[in-house]
Amino acid sequence: MNTNSNSYTIGYASIMVIIVAFLLAFVSSSLKEKQVENVKLDTKKQILSALNITDGDVASNYNEMVKDFVLNADGTLTEQSANDFKVDYSKEIKENRLHVFECNVNGEKKYLFPVRGAGLWGPIWGYVALNEDKNTVYGTYFGHEGETPGLGAEITKPFFSEQFKGKTVSKDGNVVLSVVKNGKVSDSSCEVDGISGGTITSKGVDAMLKESLSRYKSFLASAVATDANSGATKVEAAADSTAKCAAAKAVEANAAQASGKDGYGDFTAVEAAKANVDSIHQEVKDELKK
Amino acid sequence: MSNLKETFLTPLGLNNPVAVQVLGICSALAVTAQLEPAIVMGLSVTIILALANVVISLLRNTIPNRIRIIVQLVVVATLVTIVSEVLKAFAYEVSVALSVYVGLIITNCILMGRLEAFAMANGPLDSLIDGIGNGLGYAIILVIVAAIRELFGAGCLFGIQIIPDCLYEAGYMNCGLMLMPPMALVILGCIIWYMRAKNPELQEK
Numbered sequence: 001m002n003t004n005s006n007s008y009t010i011g012y013a014s015i016m017v018i019i020v021a022f023l024l025a026f027v028s029s030s031l032k033e034k035q036v037e038n039v040k041l042d043t044k045k046q047i048l049s050a051l052n053i054t055d056g057d058v059a060s061n062y063n064e065m066v067k068d069f070v071l072n073a074d075g076t077l078t079e080q081s082a083n084d085f086k087v088d089y090s091k092e093i094k095e096n097r098l099h100v101f102e103c104n105v106n107g108e109k110k111y112l113f114p115v116r117g118a119g120l121w122g123p124i125w126g127y128v129a130l131n132e133d134k135n136t137v138y139g140t141y142f143g144h145e146g147e148t149p150g151l152g153a154e155i156t157k158p159f160f161s162e163q164f165k166g167k168t169v170s171k172d173g174n175v176v177l178s179v180v181k182n183g184k185v186s187d188s189s190c191e192v193d194g195i196s197g198g199t200i201t202s203k204g205v206d207a208m209l210k211e212s213l214s215r216y217k218s219f220l221a222s223a224v225a226t227d228a229n230s231g232a233t234k235v236e237a238a239a240d241s242t243a244k245c246a247a248a249k250a251v252e253a254n255a256a257q258a259s260g261k262d263g264y265g266d267f268t269a270v271e272a273a274k275a276n277v278d279s280i281h282q283e284v285k286d287e288l289k290k
Numbered sequence: 291m292s293n294l295k296e297t298f299l300t301p302l303g304l305n306n307p308v309a310v311q312v313l314g315i316c317s318a319l320a321v322t323a324q325l326e327p328a329i330v331m332g333l334s335v336t337i338i339l340a341l342a343n344v345v346i347s348l349l350r351n352t353i354p355n356r357i358r359i360i361v362q363l364v365v366v367a368t369l370v371t372i373v374s375e376v377l378k379a380f381a382y383e384v385s386v387a388l389s390v391y392v393g394l395i396i397t398n399c400i401l402m403g404r405l406e407a408f409a410m411a412n413g414p415l416d417s418l419i420d421g422i423g424n425g426l427g428y429a430i431i432l433v434i435v436a437a438i439r440e441l442f443g444a445g446c447l448f449g450i451q452i453i454p455d456c457l458y459e460a461g462y463m464n465c466g467l468m469l470m471p472p473m474a475l476v477i478l479g480c481i482i483w484y485m486r487a488k489n490p491e492l493q494e495k
Contacts, residue, residue, distance in 0.1 A: 009354040016361060020368050027372050031379040038382040121390070146390035150323035150444060150469045197466055 036087075043087045050112055050127035050141035051105055065105060066112070071098040075218050089114035090123070098215055103129065110138050113216055117208025120200040121146040124155065124208060130169060134220050137177065140164045142205060152201030163192040170220055175213045179206040297419045301427035307400045308431040308478070309485045310492060314400040318432055319474040321391060325448050328436035330384075331391045332429025338373065338395050339404060340421035342366050346409040347417035353410075362405040363396075370396050400428055435477050443468030 002008060044062040048054070053061060068085065069077035077100060086092055092099060093116055101112035112129040122145040129138040142155040154160055168190045169177045180186075182196040194202030213220070307313045314335075321331045345365050346353075353361050374392045377385035395401070404424050409417040440446055442465050445453040453462065467473055486492045 003352065003354050004356065009357055012352070012354050013357055013360070016364060020364055024368065024371060027375050031375050034379040035375070038378065042382060042386070148323065149321070149327050150440070197469055 039087050040085055044085075046141045046143060047101060047112060047127050050129045050139050051103055051110060052139045053105070065103050067102045069100045069102060071100050071216065071219055075222060077102075089125070090116040093212070093215065098219075100216070100219065101127075105138075108132065113213065115208050115212035117204050117211060119144055119147045119155075119204040120152050120198075121148070124201065124204055126205070126208065128164070128169075128209070128213065134222070135169050137164045137167045137169060144201070147201050148198065150197075151195065152198035154195045154198060155201060155205055160192075160195065167192065169213060170217075173217060173221060175210045175217075177209050177213065179203070179209070294416065294419050297416055298423040301420070301423040302430065303427075304489060304492070306427045306431065306485070307403070307424050308428055309482050311400075311403070312482070313403050314398050314428055315475075315478065317391070317394040317398055318428075318435065318478060319471045320394060322432055322436040322439055322474050323443065323469050324440050325433065325436045327387070327391065328432040329429070330387055331394070332425070332432045334373075334388060334391060335395055335398060335400065335428055336422060336425025338366065338369055339401055339425045340418055341369050342401060343404060343409040343417035343421035344414050345369070346405045347412060347414045350410050358410065359402070359406070362402060366401050366405070367396050400424060431478070431481065434481065435474055438477055439468045439473060443473075 003012075041058055044066075045058045047066060048058060048061055051065070053065075063082065068080040068082070070080060071077055080086075080099075086099070089099060092114075099114055101114075103110040103112055109132045110129045111132075111134060112127055115126045115128055117124050124142065124144045124147065126140060126142040128140050130136060131138050140161045142161055144153060144155060147153040147155065164177070167177055169175060171190070176187075176190040178191050179194045179202045180191050181199070181202075182193045185191045185193060194206075301307060304310065308315070308318055317331065317335075321327045342362075342365055346362055349361070349365075370392055374385060374388065377388065404420060408420045412420070437447060441452060445451055445458075445464050453464075
């Protein structure tokens with residue numbers, strides 16, 4: 001058979017392409033489900049890693065501690081079904097679904113945000129967990145697709161991500177958490193060292209934090225409401241201990257209800273509760289004076 | 291039998307794909323900043339090269355001459371894609387570690403070189419051995435370069451600190467330049483220099 005004739009060459013190429021296409025389609029579709037499961041599990045592992053949990057069973061730890069919410073325009077949160085766990089948060093951000101993960105770590109409430117950005121060679125991503133005050137970093141996780149090993153890729157190492165612990169996220173409504181050139185930290189309350197030799201990746205992390213966390217500005221700003229809430233609790237506790245009046249009890253119930261309604265301080269409700277507490281606190285004081 | 295042994299051993303020494311044929315330099319620069327990715331890359335190339343060699347060797351009498359390079363490329367790309375899909379499903383950690391290197395395997399000229407020069411003219415068993423030999427020859431050079439770069443660039447091997455703290459206290463510093471791609475080229479150059487100085491038959495007249 002003449003393997004150099006035109007018809008043989010064309011026929012060979014066509015058959016090869018069809019066989020290869022079927023083979024790849026078959027492999028891809030038969031393994032799809034398993035791959036998606038793996039990616040989901042890996043995403044959950046990264047989320048847990050940002051919460052400083054690296055041992056134990058990923059799936060059960062995640063189900064136990066983390067709840068997935070989407071931030072609405074009015075600042076309230078809508079819980080997502082656990083079966084509908086998303087892995088592509090850059091798509092979610094693009095389509096304006098801002099996810100907030102509410103986590104319960106050893107009885108303390110933490111908020112966790114996915115952040116997405118670009119490094120030197122490709123996408124980089126991370127998860128930033130904040131304390132209940134929504135302004136102090138509790139833990140972080142960073143990942144990358146193809147940054148240079150030994151340089152940019154070092155952002156995944158604990159020595160880098162652990163620097164963020166305890167840093168302040170925002171001041172006066174602006175995100176101030178930043179990565180600066182190695183050794184050039186001037187404000188240690190909110191700046192961390194970048195990686196020498198990995199300048200563009202470090203800058204990418206910096207831009208990613210600022211860009212992604214700025215989207216949660218309104219949510220982070222409502223930390224004031226939480227402060228007001230805890231302030232209210234303090235005031236009411238004082239009132240309770242000194243006067244033990246029934247009115248304060250009522251307010252406590254009121255405040256509890258307000259915070260119970262959505263847990264992260266619906267601004268108006270808590271503000272109202274605070275005003276309520278203030279007025280009753282005044283009453284209590286007046287009563288004490290008498 | 292001695293023929294097979296020779297097929298296996300020459301790529302490790304006198305006919306090394308990297309140090310003697312100077313193939314696959316691009317990926318050798320990219321993955322040798324640390325030992326671990328270098329080993330992963332070396333092993334993946336070995337496996338893919340062995341498989342591709344066997345497939346092409348089986349098809350060698352049917353492949354039309356004019357599109358043989360395309361056929362070789364399709365075989366390599368298909369194999370790489372299938373292996374990476376299978377890894378994603380059953381060994382997710384490994385696939386994450388491989389991430390970008392998968393693309394580098396397809397474009398590695400050692401693969402094309404071996405398919406074109408060896409598998410097109412030899413039987414499956416010889417091709418398998420040749421693939422493994424060349425893959426390992428490539429891996430050895432990667433490991434040597436990576437070990438030097440990681441040791442002097444970061445003071446570690448496999449991410450574990452090797453250079454003792456007392457040396458750092460005495461004023462020793464890691465050489466940051468070692469982690470940059472140009473140093474891989476310099477080290478590779480030194481290896482080629484050594485190979486040619488030691489084996490005069492490699493030198494052109």
